[in-house]
Structure formats: C-alpha cells, structure tokens
Amino acid sequence: MTDAGRRNVRDLRRANRSRLLRELYFRGPLSRQDLISATGLSSASVSNVAADLIEAGVVVEAGAVESDGGRPRILLRVDTARFQVIGIDVGETRIRVERFDLGLAEQASADLPVDGARPDPRQVVEGIAVGLAELAADAHPVLGAGIGVPGIVRQDPTAVVHGQTVGWDGVPLEDLLRAHTDLPLFIDNGAATMGQAELWFGSGAGTGSAVFLLLGSGAGASLIADGASVTSAGEWGHTTVQIGGRRCRCGARGCLEAYVGAESVIARYLESEGAARIDPAEEERALGRILELAERDPSAAGQAARDVLGETALLLGVGIANLVNLLTPRRVIIGGWAGLALAPLLPRIREAAREHALRLPFSQVSIELGALGPDAVARGAATLPVAAFLASGGQRPALPAPGRVAG
Known part of the structure; x- marks a missing residue:
C-alpha cells in the first residue's frame, strides 16, 4: 500500500473513532447498536472502533440494558476519570x-x-x-x-x-x-x-444559533451559527453607541464598553452627584454595592445608582438589538461575573432590545442569563x-x- 493509501486508511479510522467518541461523550452511555444508528457506521466498524477505544482505556463498559428478545446490550461510556x-x-x-x-x-x-x-x-x-x-x-x-x-x-x-x-x-x-x-x-x-462552555453544558445547549456576551471589567461577545463551533464575534464592546461619548479604554469615544463594562459602570456612578463612597479597585464588591443602593436606598446615593444602572440597561439593550438585527440569533446569552450580577436589570435590558430591534428577528430570539456561573x-x-x-x-x-x- 502506498503512503497515501496508508494515510487515507489511518485518516478514515481516526475519523470513525472521533465520530463514535463524540457520540459517547455528549450522549453516552450508549450501546453498540445505539452507536450504529447514531453514526451510520457499519456494525463491524463500530465493533472494531469500540474495541480500539476500550483497549486504549478511553472507553469502558457501563452496565447493560435489556433488549427485545435478545441478549442484554452492553452500554459504553467515556472514562472521564482517565485524563x-x-x-x-x-x-x-x-x-x-x-x-x-x-x-x-x-x-x-x-x-x-x-x-x-x-x-x-x-x-x-x-x-x-x-x-x-x-x-x-x-x-x-x-x-x-x-x-x-x-x-x-x-x-x-x-x-x-x-x-x-x-x-x-x-x-x-x-x-x-x-x-x-x-x-x-x-x-x-x-x-x-x-x-463554548455554555454551548456544551449550559444555556446554549441544543441551539444552532446564539450570541454569548461576556461582561466583566469590559465587554466581549462570541457566536455560534449553523451549529458550528463558537468563534469570537470581533470586538462587540467597541461598537459605537454614542457619537463623541465617553472615552473608552481602547482610546475611542462612545464605545459600548465605556457604558456597560463594570469598570465604566462604577466610574459613572462615582462621577454622579450624591454618589456614596465606594472603592473602585474592588470591582465585584463595588458593583454589588451599586446594585444594593439602587434597590434599597431612597437617598441621593440610591438615585444616582438607579440612574446609572438605568442607562446601563438601556445601552446594553441597544447593543443586543444591534446583534439581533445583524446576526438574527435564536438566543442571546449574558454571562461573565458582571453580566450575572446585572441580572436584576434583565427585564429592562429585554425591553430596550425590543424597542431598538426589528420586530421579526426580535420575535425569534430569547435573551437569557448564562447557566454556568462566573467561572x-x-x-x-x-x-x-x-x-x-x-x-x-x-x-x-x-x-x-x-x-x-x-x-
């Protein structure tokens, strides 16, 4: 056999192993018959590939299930403790x-x-x-x-x-x-x-079209389209939402990040008249304090917090509406430690997105929080x-x- 022929056989075998392994990883445990149906591989191919993976210690048996009129079917699963x-x-x-x-x-x-x-x-x-x-x-x-x-x-x-x-x-x-x-x-x-984490295990599971928003000190985004792998959506946080607006960390003015990133939310609050003293260096604690003031404090400090968070919700909704109009995703998922902390603003964010998005693409999208937490x-x-x-x-x-x- 030529080198090219050997490579083709080796590549085909690797591809078959990958198809079977992915089925077991995401949907296992499965029987060999289940794998034949899921992968379209022949019975002989599934048996050979499964034997290879078991010998390599990557796949192990995971009990048996009764079959109709025949011997029990042995279930296989990925040995997640192996690596x-x-x-x-x-x-x-x-x-x-x-x-x-x-x-x-x-x-x-x-x-x-x-x-x-x-x-x-x-x-x-x-x-x-x-x-x-x-x-x-x-x-x-x-x-x-x-x-x-x-x-x-x-x-x-x-x-x-x-x-x-x-x-x-x-x-x-x-x-x-x-x-x-x-x-x-x-x-x-x-x-x-x-x-990628939300797609595999969280709020993005089961969708072929989603935008994932990461809000921390700054703001970023990624997307999945047609069920393909997650890729960066460029620098969504540096799209312009106000001409000649606030100076962003990138050097430009009016970037979305200059209004919805935690660092900017805290800075805008501290610039407000009547703002209470908080330490901007401890971002997570500072943002939490602003949210607490907005919810409970009737004083000028509480009003300053409500004003800043109201503007944050509005501009975040505008930024999401731009993504909805441009990409028509089925889901927009907000994550990151700051994104999850801003959960109380979610109804206002959705409303702002509805007001600024086209009716048809907005009617087909859900705006949700990430399911996997800040990590x-x-x-x-x-x-x-x-x-x-x-x-x-x-x-x-x-x-x-x-x-x-x-x-």
Missing part, C-alpha cells in the same frame, strides 16, 4: 486556574491576583505558570491547558494576543509560556471560551483540549516543538 484538563481564565483582576476531569467536573482550583488594569504580560505568564505547577502536580495525565484571554487571538504561527484595552499589542503569549510548561496549550478569546470562561477554556482529544479520536496530543521565548 484531566486545565482551564484558565485570564481576567483583568485575577487569573483563575481550574483542573477538571474529562467530563469537565472540577477537581481543583486556584486564584492568583493581577495587579493593575493593564497587567504586564510577564506577570500574567508567571501567574499562569504558578497555577499550572500547583494544579498539574500529581494529577492524572493532563491532556493540555486551555486559556481564555481578553482581546483578539491570532495564530502567528503560535498564539499572539492583541488586547488593546489592557495594553497588549501582539503579545506572544504561547511562546512566553513555553519557558514554563510542555503541556499542549490552546489559547482563545475569553468570550469564545465562555460561549464559565475557565470551564470553556478547558473544553479546548477536550475538543482536540475528541477530534483526534482519543489520541493524546503530541507535545509541541519548543517555541521562541521572548528574552
């Missing part, structure tokens, strides 16, 4: 590192602080390295680490991050991390990783090595060749 993965959320106030089993059940976690609104890339790299060393030690075999970051990620040929709002201009993050780890690395925009970015980052593992048919990824390390 582990790491997911990392590089936020603007902290780095969250989590270790999961293959089924994305959390096993351990660590939080590392980040200094300043424009963190030095080397400090971030050192923080990630500390977290990896702590969580990967003495663990089951680790398939890789996924990392969600702010900004645009380009493969050039390794992952380079362009995060204008945090002062990252072409940071070769993957190469910098190669000085600290040999683990396979998968780096993507944080909104995209959050969207969805890290969980979504962990789906990246899992997705690679499933695509390979259960093969552990090879370690990459050493990349360049900035001096």
Whole structure:
C-alpha cells in the first residue's frame, strides 16, 4: 500500500473513532447498536472502533440494558476519570486556574491576583505558570491547558494576543509560556471560551444559533451559527453607541464598553452627584454595592445608582438589538461575573432590545442569563483540549516543538 493509501486508511479510522467518541461523550452511555444508528457506521466498524477505544482505556463498559428478545446490550461510556484538563481564565483582576476531569467536573482550583488594569504580560505568564505547577502536580495525565484571554487571538504561527484595552499589542503569549510548561496549550478569546462552555453544558445547549456576551471589567461577545463551533464575534464592546461619548479604554469615544463594562459602570456612578463612597479597585464588591443602593436606598446615593444602572440597561439593550438585527440569533446569552450580577436589570435590558430591534428577528430570539456561573470562561477554556482529544479520536496530543521565548 502506498503512503497515501496508508494515510487515507489511518485518516478514515481516526475519523470513525472521533465520530463514535463524540457520540459517547455528549450522549453516552450508549450501546453498540445505539452507536450504529447514531453514526451510520457499519456494525463491524463500530465493533472494531469500540474495541480500539476500550483497549486504549478511553472507553469502558457501563452496565447493560435489556433488549427485545435478545441478549442484554452492553452500554459504553467515556472514562472521564482517565485524563484531566486545565482551564484558565485570564481576567483583568485575577487569573483563575481550574483542573477538571474529562467530563469537565472540577477537581481543583486556584486564584492568583493581577495587579493593575493593564497587567504586564510577564506577570500574567508567571501567574499562569504558578497555577499550572500547583494544579498539574500529581494529577492524572493532563491532556493540555486551555486559556481564555481578553482581546483578539491570532495564530502567528503560535498564539499572539492583541488586547488593546489592557495594553497588549501582539503579545506572544504561547511562546512566553513555553519557558514554563510542555503541556499542549490552546489559547482563545475569553468570550469564545465562555460561549463554548455554555454551548456544551449550559444555556446554549441544543441551539444552532446564539450570541454569548461576556461582561466583566469590559465587554466581549462570541457566536455560534449553523451549529458550528463558537468563534469570537470581533470586538462587540467597541461598537459605537454614542457619537463623541465617553472615552473608552481602547482610546475611542462612545464605545459600548465605556457604558456597560463594570469598570465604566462604577466610574459613572462615582462621577454622579450624591454618589456614596465606594472603592473602585474592588470591582465585584463595588458593583454589588451599586446594585444594593439602587434597590434599597431612597437617598441621593440610591438615585444616582438607579440612574446609572438605568442607562446601563438601556445601552446594553441597544447593543443586543444591534446583534439581533445583524446576526438574527435564536438566543442571546449574558454571562461573565458582571453580566450575572446585572441580572436584576434583565427585564429592562429585554425591553430596550425590543424597542431598538426589528420586530421579526426580535420575535425569534430569547435573551437569557448564562447557566454556568462566573467561572464559565475557565470551564470553556478547558473544553479546548477536550475538543482536540475528541477530534483526534482519543489520541493524546503530541507535545509541541519548543517555541521562541521572548528574552
């Protein structure tokens, strides 16, 4: 057989393993007969592929079910305890590192602080390295680490991050991390990783068209169309909602992020007449205090909070209406720690979106909160090595060749 012929047979076998493994991962446990129906593969192919995966320790038997008039059918499932993965959320106030089993059940976690609104890339790299060393030690075999970051990620040929709002201009993050780890690395925009988590396990499950909004210090978005994988939706937070408006962290004026990101919500409140004193450096606590004042305080401080949150809901609804008109998604899912904290504003956000969107696309969309909590970015980052593992048919990824390390 020629090399091309051997490659074709090997590629076909890997593709069959991947199809069967994905069915077991997302819908298992299943019997071999179930897998024949789900994948369209022949009985012989399913038997051979299942035997390969069992021998590799990736798939195990999971009991039996009665069949009509025949022998009980043996169920198969993915052995989620066999391997582990790491997911990392590089936020603007902290780095969250989590270790999961293959089924994305959390096993351990660590939080590392980040200094300043424009963190030095080397400090971030050192923080990630500390977290990896702590969580990967003495663990089951680790398939890789996924990392969600702010900004645009380009493969050039390794992952380079362009995060204008945090002062990252072409940071070769993957190469910098190669000085600290040999683990396979998968780096993507944080909104995209959050969207992947919600698509697999949360509010995006079962839909073929959704937009995922990540609200933290800033604002980002990702999307899924026609059931394809989640991708970044560009820089939605830097679409203009007010000509000549507030100065955004990116340097432009009137960006949506300058009104709906937590940093901007807090700043606008503190600029309001009658605002109570709060510490803007502790963003999560500060935003919570503003929400509390808006709900309970009849004084000028409470009115200032209500005014700022009212404007936030209006402009967030306008930003969502723009996405609805442009992309006609079936769902818009709001996540991130700040997005979830703003849950009390959801009725006003929906109403503002309704007022500014076309009737037909708005009638076909639901606007919901994410289901996975504020750690969805890290969980979504962990789906990246899992997705690679499933695509390979259960093969552990090879370690990459050493990349360049900035001096």
